Amino acid sequence: MNSPKTKASSFYRIVLLILAGESIFILPFVLARIFRPTFLDVFQVNNFQLGTCFSIYGVVALLSYLYGGAIADKFSPRKLIATALFLTAIGGLLMATFPSYLILKWLFGYYGFTTIFLFWGAMIKATRVWGGSANQGRAFGFLEGGRGFVAASIGAIGVFIFALFLPVDIQSVSLPERQEAFRFVVLFSSFLVAFIGLLVFIFLKDNEETDTTTQSKTHSFANIKMVMQLPAVWLLMIIVLCAYVGYKLTDIFSLYASEIMLFDEVQAAQVGTFQLYLRPIVCIAIGLLADKTRSSLWLKVGFATMLIGAIIFASGGISANLNTLFFLSLIITATGTYAVRTLYFAVLQEAKIPLTLTGTAVGVVSVIGFTPDIFVGPAMGYLLDNFTGILGHQYVFVMLAIFALAGLLASLGFSRIVKR
Numbered sequence: 001m002n003s004p005k006t007k008a009s010s011f012y013r014i015v016l017l018i019l020a021g022e023s024i025f026i027l028p029f030v031l032a033r034i035f036r037p038t039f040l041d042v043f044q045v046n047n048f049q050l051g052t053c054f055s056i057y058g059v060v061a062l063l064s065y066l067y068g069g070a071i072a073d074k075f076s077p078r079k080l081i082a083t084a085l086f087l088t089a090i091g092g093l094l095m096a097t098f099p100s101y102l103i104l105k106w107l108f109g110y111y112g113f114t115t116i117f118l119f120w121g122a123m124i125k126a127t128r129v130w131g132g133s134a135n136q137g138r139a140f141g142f143l144e145g146g147r148g149f150v151a152a153s154i155g156a157i158g159v160f161i162f163a164l165f166l167p168v169d170i171q172s173v174s175l176p177e178r179q180e181a182f183r184f185v186v187l188f189s190s191f192l193v194a195f196i197g198l199l200v201f202i203f204l205k206d207n208e209e210t211d212t213t214t215q216s217k218t219h220s221f222a223n224i225k226m227v228m229q230l231p232a233v234w235l236l237m238i239i240v241l242c243a244y245v246g247y248k249l250t251d252i253f254s255l256y257a258s259e260i261m262l263f264d265e266v267q268a269a270q271v272g273t274f275q276l277y278l279r280p281i282v283c284i285a286i287g288l289l290a291d292k293t294r295s296s297l298w299l300k301v302g303f304a305t306m307l308i309g310a311i312i313f314a315s316g317g318i319s320a321n322l323n324t325l326f327f328l329s330l331i332i333t334a335t336g337t338y339a340v341r342t343l344y345f346a347v348l349q350e351a352k353i354p355l356t357l358t359g360t361a362v363g364v365v366s367v368i369g370f371t372p373d374i375f376v377g378p379a380m381g382y383l384l385d386n387f388t389g390i391l392g393h394q395y396v397f398v399m400l401a402i403f404a405l406a407g408l409l410a411s412l413g414f415s416r417i418v419k420r
Contacts, residue, residue, distance in 0.1 A: 141287015
């Protein structure tokens with residue numbers, strides 16, 4: 001039986017992983033998701049240019065996933081995660097100066113290294129260790145749900161700070177006034193990321209017994225070769241890829257609210273925040289359900305739900321004054337998206353992937369699974385910039401529907417493999 005001290009230590013560990021797991025992505029992703037219309041304005045870029053920045057992030061991340069995962073199987077998560085947070089926070093100081101488009105591209109490339117190479121594999125492995133053999137759904141449900149709550153809370157604070165420093169008449173505010181208000185949001189975010197890095201470094205204690213039993217003794221390239229021979233890993237690559245396309249395309253909701261539903265900047269940002277508050281509810285519920293049944297089952301349900309939501313938006317029937325239908329359809333789409341995002345690494349246990357190879361497996365899967373960082377941003381930007389009005393948004397949701405269907409088919413195949 002676990003002592004109260006052990007339980008408290010376990011609680012603090014997952015809380016720190018949650019805080020770190022979302023705060024590190026605030027600067028490169030969360031701000032652009034919540035404040036997309038404002039972000040485009042203050043940095044003087046269009047949708048395609050912002051998509052290009054995300055693409056550069058994705059290319060650097062792609063190179064970081066594989067060996068970064070191998071590093072996670074060799075070194076302490078505490079030091080890796082804390083260092084990644086400190087380096088990311090430094091980038092926020094440059095971001096707050098509203099650099100040129102050229103410098104912005106370099107900055108997103110830098111974020112691609114700081115948020116992935118030292119961080120991603122270490123976080124996923126530490127979460128899997130925390131969940132043990134019987135509670136992987138709960139572990140990743142808490143991680144994703146907690147991350148969603150952190151993102152939504154930071155988003156709400158960011159919207160408050162942004163509105164606080166804007167003039168009363170939002171519609172007539174000038175570009176310098178928008179930049180000044182948004183600068184405070186960026187600086188607050190940077191401070192928060194650095195502070196959480198400090199908390200991780202001080203309080204995320206390394207468990208010597210756990211670290212010893214979960215660190216690989218073999219060479220990194222040998223581990224990669226072993227992981228690549230597992231059939232479930234190849235299907236998991238497709239599942240993660242399709243799920244991540246869905247997650248990336250949720251960036252569109254605040255812009256949809258602004259351009260199609262005709263909300264003002266603050267209202268559109270509030271839509272982005274509302275969307276993020278759905279994440280903890282969905283993720284924790286799905287995680288607990290997955291432990292009662294099978295994670296692979298709820299993967300299929302999640303992709304089917306995502307597909308339904310995408311089809312509703314792609315139909316073009318959601319426009320100004322249909323606010324109830326808009327929010328209902330957003331909830332359906334986001335529920336499916338967050339469900340599959342919760343579970344795509346929870347199924348590592350179901351697929352019988354050895355714990356000592358977790359970091360390597362995550363790295364290998366991520367090389368393909370997170371390529372949407374490279375192509376989704378530019379593709380979405382091209383569609384929105386070249387097809388004005390609701391038509392561009394419809395095309396984006398058609399793309400989402402295609403990937404949701406592919407993810408559903410891959411999940412069916414994965415389920416058959418793990419049953420055998």
